[in-house]
Amino acid sequence: MSPPVRVLGSAAFTNVARVLVCLEEVGAEYEVVDIDFHAKEHKGPDHLARNPFGQVPAFQDGDLTLFQSRAISRYVLRKYKTPDGSSNLLRDGDLEGSALVDAWLDVEALQYEPAVHAVFVQHRVIPALGGTPDERVIGDSVGKLREVLEVYEAQLAKHRYLAGDAVSLADLSHFPYTHYFMGMPYATVFDPFPRVKAWWEDLVARPAVRKVAAMMDARRSG
Amino acid sequence: MSPPVRVLGSAAFTNVARVLVCLEEVGAEYEVVDIDFHAKEHKGPDHLARNPFGQVPAFQDGDLTLFQSRAISRYVLRKYKTPDGSSNLLRDGDLEGSALVDAWLDVEALQYEPAVHAVFVQHRVIPALGGTPDERVIGDSVGKLREVLEVYEAQLAKHRYLAGDAVSLADLSHFPYTHYFMGMPYATVFDPFPRVKAWWEDLVARPAVRKVAAMMDARRSG
Numbered sequence: 001m002s003p004p005v006r007v008l009g010s011a012a013f014t015n016v017a018r019v020l021v022c023l024e025e026v027g028a029e030y031e032v033v034d035i036d037f038h039a040k041e042h043k044g045p046d047h048l049a050r051n052p053f054g055q056v057p058a059f060q061d062g063d064l065t066l067f068q069s070r071a072i073s074r075y076v077l078r079k080y081k082t083p084d085g086s087s088n089l090l091r092d093g094d095l096e097g098s099a100l101v102d103a104w105l106d107v108e109a110l111q112y113e114p115a116v117h118a119v120f121v122q123h124r125v126i127p128a129l130g131g132t133p134d135e136r137v138i139g140d141s142v143g144k145l146r147e148v149l150e151v152y153e154a155q156l157a158k159h160r161y162l163a164g165d166a167v168s169l170a171d172l173s174h175f176p177y178t179h180y181f182m183g184m185p186y187a188t189v190f191d192p193f194p195r196v197k198a199w200w201e202d203l204v205a206r207p208a209v210r211k212v213a214a215m216m217d218a219r220r221s222g
Numbered sequence: 223m224s225p226p227v228r229v230l231g232s233a234a235f236t237n238v239a240r241v242l243v244c245l246e247e248v249g250a251e252y253e254v255v256d257i258d259f260h261a262k263e264h265k266g267p268d269h270l271a272r273n274p275f276g277q278v279p280a281f282q283d284g285d286l287t288l289f290q291s292r293a294i295s296r297y298v299l300r301k302y303k304t305p306d307g308s309s310n311l312l313r314d315g316d317l318e319g320s321a322l323v324d325a326w327l328d329v330e331a332l333q334y335e336p337a338v339h340a341v342f343v344q345h346r347v348i349p350a351l352g353g354t355p356d357e358r359v360i361g362d363s364v365g366k367l368r369e370v371l372e373v374y375e376a377q378l379a380k381h382r383y384l385a386g387d388a389v390s391l392a393d394l395s396h397f398p399y400t401h402y403f404m405g406m407p408y409a410t411v412f413d414p415f416p417r418v419k420a421w422w423e424d425l426v427a428r429p430a431v432r433k434v435a436a437m438m439d440a441r442r443s444g
Contacts, residue, residue: 052373053333064318068332071324078317095300096286102293110290110331111275151274 002062004029005076008047009056011215014176015069016057020215021172022073024208026080026087070109073169089169100163104170107148107162115145116177123184142189149193156195167206171199175209179216224284226251227298230269231278233437236398237291238279242437243394244295246430248302248309292331295391311391319386326384326392329370337367338399345406364411371415378417389428393421397431401438 007023007030009016016032023030035041035056042054050058051067059066059075066072077090091097118141122133155162163170178200181187190197203209229245229252231238238254245252257263257278264276272280273289281288281297288294299312313319340363344355377384385392400422403409412419425431 052376053329064321066321066325068325068328071321071328074324075317075321078320095297098300099286099288099293099297102296103288103290106290106293106331107275109328154274 004031006031006033006060007072008033008035008050008058008060010034011212011218013056014180015055017176017179017212017216018069018173019057019059019072019076020212021175021208022076022089022169024211025089025172025206026076026082028076028080070105070169070173073173077169089167089172091163091168097164101168101170104162104168105173107151108170108173111148112145112174113177115141115148116181119145119184119186120177120180123186124180138186142186146189149190149196152196152199153193156199161199167203171203172209175203175212176216179204179213226253228253228255228282229294230255230257230272230280230282232256233434233440235278236402237277239398239401239434239438240291240395241279241281241294241298242434243397243430244298244311244391246433247311247394247428248298248304250298250302292327292391292395295395299391311389311394313385313390322385323390323392326390327395329373329384330392330395334367334370334396335399337363337370338403341367341406341408342399342402345408346402360408364408368411371412371418374418374421375415378421383421389425393425394431397425397434398438401426401435 005023005028007016007019009032011017011020011032020030020032035047041047042051042056047058048054050060050065053067055067057067057069057072059072061075061079066075074090077088078092081088081090081092088094089101091101119138122138122141126133152162159165161167161171182190182200190200204213227245227250229238229241231254233239233242233254242252242254257269263269264273264278269280270276272282272287275289277289279289279291279294281294283297283301288297296312299310300314303310303312303314310316311323313323341360344360344363348355374384381387383389383393404412404422412422426435
């Protein structure tokens, strides 16, 4: 039996948590290896050989080394795809279905996450570094997020999930950052969107998501 | 014979040009349909039904409608993949190869393009709207681009292309924005990176890329 795959980086990082949700969804065996940012391990030669940008996660499966969380997620979901398609979260092999997953995953990466990330930086990161949040940036970003959620609300009126009536990576990829966002006062931006809220409740009820949420929270309070 | 696929949006838009390069690479039959932004056609019900964010491109293949340029590009490359793999620009069916294409495509989308886009907005868009470019934003963005190019230079010392020794979507996806960037004074940021410059010259010598470059330039001067 081959050794378990390795994820380098703590579950508290949203990009790491994205990969962990995929590994949990497919029931893969894996180990998480922390990277010591205080000791600048992320800028050391070993980690830069795994992730040339010095970021987390990095991922190892035997001789294969990967980086970029959505690329790793795709790899995990392809590698552990069940033969009957029951856990085909990419719709691999389905030309139209996979295109819809790709489209909504790009929406998450290029429209949803930049808005949520900007709020997170202003509300959590800058104060932690002794700075003052820029309320204009927060307002602009919450406004952009509202526009994205309007599109989601309309899409979820047509389908149970973003890329159709079955859950996919496009939905799950929203989990890590939204988990943190829902603990901020700006979470009220979700209130006018009942279908989005129901979709979120559905996602966080999944065993894989609950397990990774606990890992994220344990790391942040630890 | 089925009607050709339709791309909605002008070739002058980098996200449209990305899709056109893929269609040209695989030799697909297609038609380009302009969207009249002055008449606010992009915010009209017909276009919003194709692209809920009111952006370009949108894409139609029979009953299938798609948006997000990299998702459309993946669809095109999967649909027209040659049986012998000679134009498999995604390395579809190759678990490790496709993961490397995914990783470097995510680098392009999430690290390279944001830096180039920010310079483009300051240098071209804001002056066209009567504003003054923010030199600090330009300086920060050129600095981020330089860091990305350092990683590319090291990667291209190991492989001829970003995701290995054969060209892939990860390389081609850089073309549209870089085509515009190379016409700006900030293009000197590429000068210290001879392997990146050779990679770029190699890309722009491809017949598909030359054809789309001419379409982009015709639209901008037209």
